Amino acid sequence: MTDARSPASITVVGLGPGGDDHVTAETLAAIDRIAHRHLRTAIHPSAHLVADAPGGATSHDDLYEQADDFDDVYREITARLVTAADEHGEILYAVPGSPLVLERTVRYLRDACADASIELRILPAMSFLDVAWARLGIDPVEAGVRLIDGHEFTTAAADESGPLLVAHTHANWVLSDIKLAVENATGDERVTILQALGTADEVVVDTTWAELDRTVDADHLTSIYIPQLAAPVGREYVRFHDLVRTLREQCPWDIEQTHDTLIPFLLEETYEVVDALHDLDPDDPASDDDLVEELGDLLFQIEFHATIAEQEGRFTIADVTQGIHEKLVRRHPHVFADTVADDTDTVLTNWDDIKQAEKGRTSIFDGIPRSLPALSYAAKVGRKASKVGFDWPDVSGAFPKVGEETAELAEAMAGDDDAATSAELGDLLFATVNVARHLGIDAELALRAASDKFRTRFEGVERLARERSIDLRDADLATLDALWDDVKASAATAD
Structure with missing residues (x-):
């Protein structure tokens, strides 16, 4: 622990857009002076200036593979930095670009350091924006450019039509999500892709909205400039x-x-x-x-x-949409990662495995809502048990169970035991659902269809009764049966 008379401190520096020549002398002096150094990511062209300094640096790239989403990564990095500052007294934290441009860990550090009485120093740095404006040949103030985080494009760019500079477009699936977010785009809208600005590998290429996710292999140094959209997003x-x-x-x-x-x-x-x-x-x-x-x-x-x-x-609704977006990406590794899934069964198996790992579930039934309609609930319970082998191999094993449960229901009814009768009726219904499941029939839909058929025929009985001046409330069962049979015969003739 540090001496109470010497409060802990974190100095945050920016490594510029990419080239070593864009790193400030003040930042280089801080790297040289502070012994305990941290890198948000070592995957940056100028990161070696920190990693190769005497004593090296701690990178937090491991978190990107472990956490569910980027926000979890940034919060965990913040927690690690606070712990390190408390332990060592003074640490350096280096981030790509500028600490004050789309750097969420710095935002979290402000609050965390205030809560922990840690001094936070943020040194100014050159960001990718300075190079971007030079390459695009525009004054961002005069042009009124809005800076957007690619991961929040759908919400952050809502009601915007441009010009927009979109950062954190580090993968082609991010570019694809951005493209699909603009429903009214014609595909001909112009867009400029900026990659590895300020480095020897710099690429600035003009393309169209339709080709946005097919023009380059996006990486952590990719951003896009959108001069004008056909219609505001969302x-x-x-x-x-x-x-x-x-x-x-x-x-x-x-x-x-x-x-x-x-x-x-x-x-x-x-x-x-x-x-x-x-x-x-x-x-x-x-x-x-x-x-x-x-x-x-x-x-x-x-x-x-x-x-x-x-x-x-x-x-907020933004949390809802962001959460489902990230969940769908995680649960489709065959689309957004390198998992191979060539058929629906493999996709569903992967989905269940990922879901179970995410939720830390111990039972195959965890996650099945008890408030589902009873037939749907029964089908899901049976299906889950089937996935671990607790099931008949086919319908020939499930069907006799209906007869068995029918006999047990009759026995309970004969014994005048209401509780037993209710339980046996439930068992009969569950057995029937299992038969439907093995036949590939949705029991909920099948019962709904049967109910609709009954309703349609009884509405026919009502019409026929009115035509014959029969009051259904006064009619005996024989009269009602006769009306039913006439309606049923009429329907069969129509079919």
Whole structure:
């Protein structure tokens, strides 16, 4: 531990855009003077100035392979630096470019050092921006250029149409995500890719929006300049997001809602989306209208919950979208990494393995929501057990179980035991779901279809009864059966 009379300190220096000649004399003097040195990453052309100094340097590149997302990396680096400063008294922390330009660890260090009473010194440095403006031949102030982090493009560039300079575009999948974020792009929009600025390998190439992710092999020294987009990114969603906030602040009903009170609406809108999906007609584009409306209603529920959480200071819709984005990238290593998955079964197996490792789960059933509809819940439970071999090899093993459970239900009914009868009925339903699973049939959909068929036929009974001046409430069972048979026969003739 350091002497209380000599507070710990962290000196942050920037290694410039890439070339050694862009590193300031003040930074070189700090590297030479401070014995305990840290590098956010050694993968930078000027990092050797720190790594090769007497005593070397500690790199934190190991975290990029271990953490789930970049934010976790930056927070862990911050924690390590605070610990090192407390241990050694004075440390140096070197980052690519300038410490004050898109360097999130420095942002976190400000708060962490204040909390730990550690002195934080930040030395000015040249960033990649200075070289970028020179290569692009523009004055960023006069042009009104907005600087964007590539990982936050969808939200940070919302309602922007350019000009934009986008940094941290370190991989082609990041460029692809940026390209796909602009739904109304024609593909002909001009974009300039800037790579390895200030080094001997510098590349500045003009391309089109359509070719953005196919022009270069992006790396940690890649950024892009977008002079003008055809339409602002996410304009419609931003308008919608602002509308939900306004309703939450000004509408008496919206103000009163909580996460709990909104649950029935969330479920109702979800089922209405399912109905709209079932009603889609591939030959009738007009059938899309209902689905568009119902998806909007469901999106409103999602945005409503996020708005409530934002007002409570818990999370925002940006956290939601960022979280699902990063999760999908992690769980598709066959798309974004070097994992090979040539078929759906392998993809699903990898997904489950990654999910189990992420969640630290000990049971195959962890993560199955108990609030699922009962038939869907039963199917998922059976499917999970099947994945570890606890299952019949085919439907010929599952089907006899239905007869066995039927007999046990009859026995419980004969014994006039309500609890046993309920339990045996549940077992019968579970056995039936297992048969459906082995047949590749969704039990939930099958029962829904059967219920719809019954409803349609009974509506026919109602129509026929009205035609014959029969009051269903007064009719005996024989009359109702006769009406049913007539409707059923009529339907068979129509088929």
